Amino acid sequence: MEEQLAASQTSLDSSLQQVDPLQMSxxxxxxxxxxxxxxxxxxxxxxxxAESSARTVLLGLGFSMDSLDKPMSSxxxxxxxxxxxxxxxxxxxxxxxxxxxTNFLDLPSIIWLQDYITSLDSVxxxxxxxxxxxxxxxxxxxxxxxxxxxxxxxxxxSLYEAERLSNQKYLARMKEAQTRQKKHMEQTVQQNxxxxxxxxxxxxxxxxxxxxxxxxxxxxxxxxxKGTRFKLNRDLAGYHxxxxxxxxxxxxxxxxxxxxxxxPCDLRFPGALVYVEAISYKYPRISAEVLRDVSLxxxxxxxxxxxxxxxxxxxTLVSLVMGCGEQSIEISxxxxxxxxxxxxxxxxxxxxxxxxxxxxxxxxxxLGRKEPSLTALADLMRTAAGALEEQDARRILxxxxxxxxxxxxxxxxxxxxxxxxxxxxxxxxxxxxxLLVLDEVTTHLDSDTILALIVALKAYQxxxxxxxxxxxxxxxxxxxxxxxxxxxxxGVDALDMSSGTDHEEDAEAPRGTVYRLFKGQLKMLExxxxxxxxxxxxxxSKLTSR
Numbered sequence: 001m002e003e004q005l006a007a008s009q010t011s012l013d014s015s016l017q018q019v020d021p022l023q024m025s026x027x028x029x030x031x032x033x034x035x036x037x038x039x040x041x042x043x044x045x046x047x048x049x050a051e052s053s054a055r056t057v058l059l060g061l062g063f064s065m066d067s068l069d070k071p072m073s074s075x076x077x078x079x080x081x082x083x084x085x086x087x088x089x090x091x092x093x094x095x096x097x098x099x100x101x102t103n104f105l106d107l108p109s110i111i112w113l114q115d116y117i118t119s120l121d122s123v124x125x126x127x128x129x130x131x132x133x134x135x136x137x138x139x140x141x142x143x144x145x146x147x148x149x150x151x152x153x154x155x156x157x158s159l160y161e162a163e164r165l166s167n168q169k170y171l172a173r174m175k176e177a178q179t180r181q182k183k184h185m186e187q188t189v190q191q192n193x194x195x196x197x198x199x200x201x202x203x204x205x206x207x208x209x210x211x212x213x214x215x216x217x218x219x220x221x222x223x224x225x226k227g228t229r230f231k232l233n234r235d236l237a238g239y240h241x242x243x244x245x246x247x248x249x250x251x252x253x254x255x256x257x258x259x260x261x262x263x264p265c266d267l268r269f270p271g272a273l274v275y276v277e278a279i280s281y282k283y284p285r286i287s288a289e290v291l292r293d294v295s296l297x298x299x300x301x302x303x304x305x306x307x308x309x310x311x312x313x314x315x316t317l318v319s320l321v322m323g324c325g326e327q328s329i330e331i332s333x334x335x336x337x338x339x340x341x342x343x344x345x346x347x348x349x350x351x352x353x354x355x356x357x358x359x360x361x362x363x364x365x366x367l368g369r370k371e372p373s374l375t376a377l378a379d380l381m382r383t384a385a386g387a388l389e390e391q392d393a394r395r396i397l398x399x400x401x402x403x404x405x406x407x408x409x410x411x412x413x414x415x416x417x418x419x420x421x422x423x424x425x426x427x428x429x430x431x432x433x434x435l436l437v438l439d440e441v442t443t444h445l446d447s448d449t450i451l452a453l454i455v456a457l458k459a460y461q462x463x464x465x466x467x468x469x470x471x472x473x474x475x476x477x478x479x480x481x482x483x484x485x486x487x488x489x490x491g492v493d494a495l496d497m498s499s500g501t502d503h504e505e506d507a508e509a510p511r512g513t514v515y516r517l518f519k520g521q522l523k524m525l526e527x528x529x530x531x532x533x534x535x536x537x538x539x540x541s542k543l544t545s546r
Contacts (some may be wrong), residue, residue: 045092057086060112060543061105062310077362078104078310089116096120098127102134103443106310107469107536112543114138130447132157132472157447185211256452259399260425264352264432264462267300273351273435273463274298274321279343280520281316289341290316292520298463300434303512305478306467307525307532312517314467315358318437320345321465322353354433358440358467360424361417368413376415376423377407383427396430397423401449417444432462439467454483464512474529478512 011019042048058068061082072080081104088096098117102110114137117125126143129135139156153160189211196204276296282289290313298304298321306314323338323345339345347353357363368374380393388396397407400422406415415423421444428436442450454476457464466478476483514528516535525531 050090054086054090057089057116058083060109060116060540061086062109062543082109093123096123096125098125098129100129101127102129102131102469104310105469107307107471107532108309108539108543110134110469111533111537112540115540130442130445130450131470132447132450133470135447256401256448258401258449258452258456260429260456260460261396261432262456262459262461264434267348267350267434269350271348272297272299272346273348273353275346276321277344277346279320279340279345281313281320281340281342289520291320291340291522294343294520294522296321296515296522298435298465300463301461302463303478303480304463304465305474305512305514305529306465306517307469307474307514307529308517313520314517315439317517317522318355318439318465318467321435322355322437323347348434351434352431353435353437354428355437356421356424356428356439356441358443361420361444364412364415364420364424368411368415372411372413374412375408375410376402376412376419376426379412379423380426380430384430388430393430397426400426400429402426418446418449421445432460435463435465436460437465437467440469442468442470442473451483471529471533474514478514479528480511 046053055068059065063079063082067075067079072083075083085098085101088098101113105113110131114134117127117138125138127135127138136156136158140154142151142153142155142157142160144151144153144160153163155163189208192204192208192211196202196208274297276294279291279294280289281291294317296304296317306317308314319338320340367379376397377390377393380397381388381390384393394403394407397403402419402422406419412420412423421441425441441453445453450470450473454473457477464477466474468474472483475481514525514532515522516525516532527534
């Protein structure tokens, strides 16, 4: 390349009289061909609409008009992740791979992304996601990784779970009925053989032997896997002891188990945990108020959900409720340092608050890099400051899914995102707080772990303040819906998943309250998360028209 550059520079410096006409003609032809190829490529990728498409996608993902032309270096990590997602969406691929695309997106942007993906006609989209509602909306086919194999299913996640449970129940009933029938027929044959031997009737002995032969022919699957009538030499090749395939009842994967200490210490006297009265707040050197005239009361055992756009002030409100910044794990009533600009916040003097921050995983990553040899067990025992024995610390970590050598030999830096979430929860829940704040706790968790966490939180006797864009998590934890009742917008009837599980008692749960924070004001949503979804759907339709 350096030689070509030097030759080109020499040609530029020479006079036109020294240039060979044939060489100029050849170079002009090559330049024209190159220009034609580039023009054809630009037309193929519709380059003329590239800027317009990029602006549409960025606006749909929540960027403001003012931020579109700002340098990438000025963006936070979450907004850079959105920009990376926009870069993928703006291309014209045959296959689009999306790994957790809803992370860092608020609900209007998630709904916009759902609509954008479903509108792609000639693109195959492969999405890895823990957001159940998002998966149900965009998926036409599932790839399920189980036992080192990939299963395929035509339909979305809710339909898959519904049909799998229905098939399991059907096969279980069929196997039970055939077992009873086989037992009855065997008893009948044995009685006939006994009677024939007693009377010496060879004819009845032959009849009994014939019935026993038919018994093997009638027990098992009556249809093949393709739905046709079962045929031995076609559907059950090889040597077998029976003439039909045995009925195998499919088993669900072992459920993820999460157990948390559910009962905080006694408060000794009643009262609200937090009483927020007409507070306002603005950051230093910023004239606009982030919060304006906000009032909120949280009592022991209540479930409160906080919904709103990214940047609407949810984290600020949570920090004011806690009385400290995001880095603090817990406080007591009298150690608050963060105060509102106006209004008052009253906290129960004996109440203990715990907070899972949306930056918890990042903080553990920084801690792991700072102390490469620090393990989850050592960090938890250091957090407890001598209040926990090693056996108790292992028990708490094990109940949250961190067990064995993982807690004592693997450094925090080497833990996965989901394992870091479990460790962060252990640091908060080893001494259960009266008010547990969960700020985007589902970001690094898979769907099975989210389900297990929901079940564990339903038994929590303290108060919960939940900040999340995960609609399924909010409906179950705050609004008290049974997570084992599968409902789907795309034609799946309600189906009770609690049958055959250990969570039938979770059908009834107290209903909490969902609030929306918008333009600095906090408003209760009478319709709960359903109402907020409707608001978010209307907002998503306006994102690209700004």
